[in-house]
Amino acid sequence: MAVASPQTSRGTIGSERRSEMIAGYVLVAVPMIIFLIFNIGQIFYALYISLFDWGARGAKEFLGTANYTDLLGDPIFQKAITNTLYYAALVVPLQMAIGLFLAVIVNQKIRGQTFFRAAFYFPAIASSAAITVLFIFIMNPEGLFNNVRAAIGLNPIFAALGFPADQNWLLDSSTAMNSIILLNAWTTSGTMMLFYLSFLQTISKEVYEAAAIDGASWWQNFRHITFPLLAPGHYFVATVSLIGALQMFDQAIIAGGSGGEPNNALTVIVLFLYRSAIREFDFGLAAAVGIILFVIVFAFTLVQRRLFGQAPAW
Amino acid sequence: MRRMLAMLAAAAIAVGACSTSTGGTTAPSTGGGASSAPASSAPSTGAGEFDPAAIEGDLVLQGWSAGAVEAPILEKLLVQFQAAYPKIKVKFEPVAGEYPAAMAAKFSSGDVPDVFYVDSAFAPTWIDDQLLAPLDDYIAKSAVDTSQFYEGYLNAFKGPDGKIYGLPKDGNTLGMAYNTDMLTKAGVTAPPTSWEELTAAAEKLTASGVKSPMCLSSSLDRALAFIYQGGGALFNDDKTASAIESPESVAAIDAYLGFFKSGAGKRPGDLGVDWCGQALGEKKTAIIFEGGWVDPYMKDQFPDTKYAWAEMPAGKGGKATMGFTVSYSMGADSKNKDASWVLISYLTGKDGMTIWTEGGVANPSRKDVAGAPGKEILIQAADYARPWSFIPGFSKVNDAFNNAMTAAIESGGTGQSVADATKAAIDAALK
16 A cells, blocks of 8 residues: 555546646647648748749649749849848838837836837837828928928038938939838837837846946946846847838838839838739739748848847747 | 438438528529529520520629719619619629729639729739630620720720720720919910920920929829820730830930920929829919819819810820720629629610719710710820720839839939830730
8 A cells, every 4th residue: 555555646646747738738739720720831831822823813833933033033023122121221220229219218217207108109009001191291392301401401411411402202212212211210119119118127126226336327337237138128129120121011102102113212022022912913923022031031030049149038 | 330320311411401492592593503594505505695684693793992972873873774684683892992902812712703893904914814704705695886985995905815804884084184374374375286385385384483384294104195196105016025115115205204304394292292183283283194083183172273174295106195994894703694794784885884974973985975074075085095904914014114214304314214124024024
């Protein structure tokens, strides 16, 4: 008996564990299957479609990698890739810097803290379509932006930079993309602020107290404590911002139409995908664009992991 | 084992019951199966007659949202159809969002409406993808006289096989709308009829203080009218090769670019407006080249701006304008083809089109329908209008031209640079 009882008790624990385990797997299985079918499965289905001449109806003709070679040889698609990378290269650091700056500010104990947090976050809640339309009005040659800079006497500076008083920011191929970059840096930095704010609040107060005893200045605090301890925040914000930037679409189509005007300055990868699928009903080519975008996003995320050191645990 | 057999038997009975019930009850209501099969097979095998009154069915008619002005007229039109063909029920289902995107989803899922709008610009791609049913057999059976349609509109829906894949529901041409007060004040007594007169009028308007005499869109759907006027073209006649590099085309693009260079014309974006109609309404310009859609817009937004219509000016190649149209087409897999045809032939027939166009919301695509008074200039231009319908994958050609024009206007490029970029896109699309 003395020998048998631990054995039986061990046995019951084992079977309990096993049934718990089974219940766990069953519970996980349902969302997992949905995830596999609708997320992972789709990637493979898109890969499959991208190998065909896949129209809206009728027989699909197997092409092998022809869609990919066509795409990579298409100067417009090359332009779409350069535009997207240019956009991401500028908008990601801008969003991060503005987001961090705002987060540090509203993390102080200041009067009206909640108001400022809400105000900075506000552009992120408005629909991007509405904001873009508003932006078109602001940036048009007779719009608010040109009028304000004239009124406050900034025009000599703009003239020195080569911009006339009636500069048409969104219809000039040299300024259209940069304008959209500023628009998105403005609208999305609220979201980035929110992310940074949550990471800021994970930094323990004791570290700052210790620094205060050592007589650290505000800048030293920021430079040696806040910034390095925000490493997981940097990684997270950079990843979210970069993925969003590589998928930029709505601002481009609203400001430049489906043609990516002016002079393809706003032709980005997703706009190219949209054109192939919706206007030309060439779903095979569109799927190939999607796969190439996926590869780019995936590669950049891996690079970022390296860049920001060991990724956090999630 | 016995239980399984019993279940199988029960299942078999259930399936049987279902199939008999569908056979019994739905056949009359869909008008499919029993009743329409003989109707559709009889004419083809037998007398060669097609009796629209005997056809029945439930139809879904799909288009883009008609808007507050058009919607009641379309409703009235469908009520009239219902009265004429009580056995066919039609439900109009407008697409709220972007039409081609919604239709792409419907085509690929196989859930295609019976009758739907096809924009002439998309027609070649949709025909090439075999999304539309050819109507030639029906046209022959019902003895529809297609010569009553303006050729430019009808040809927009002809496939490379010569078959007709849709009948134009209405049509619009480009004309010249001008601010009567501004022209009078500048001393231009009659609207310009040629490029030379247009240039002269622009100079007079500038002298009278009009900053931008013309509002000009740099996009192909406006510039092509001028290329045709100059004796040029985008494609050769059977659309198998580019013609944009011809000396006439290049010279015409140069002339069009010249309007921007001389300051005679500005793009809507440069005038701070969305489109040239708005520039006309806000009196920022005196002359625009647009279509009949200007009228309801001006009536609604700028009732005080006085303007009139004239024909597009003529160039070295004579008179030319663009024709924009939309068809009623039938899905290649439509289950109610006979009933769909009855609807299409009514809507595009003389009676249907008279109801549709008499109030002036749209201009007729048929020569035997007069349309609304005051629209004569735009309606009659359909005689020589050339369709905005080219080849499958045309959107890339359109993009190439438009982007090259923007570049040329920005950095002083030439007609040759625009033609080269466009030709490259045409060659790629025809490959």
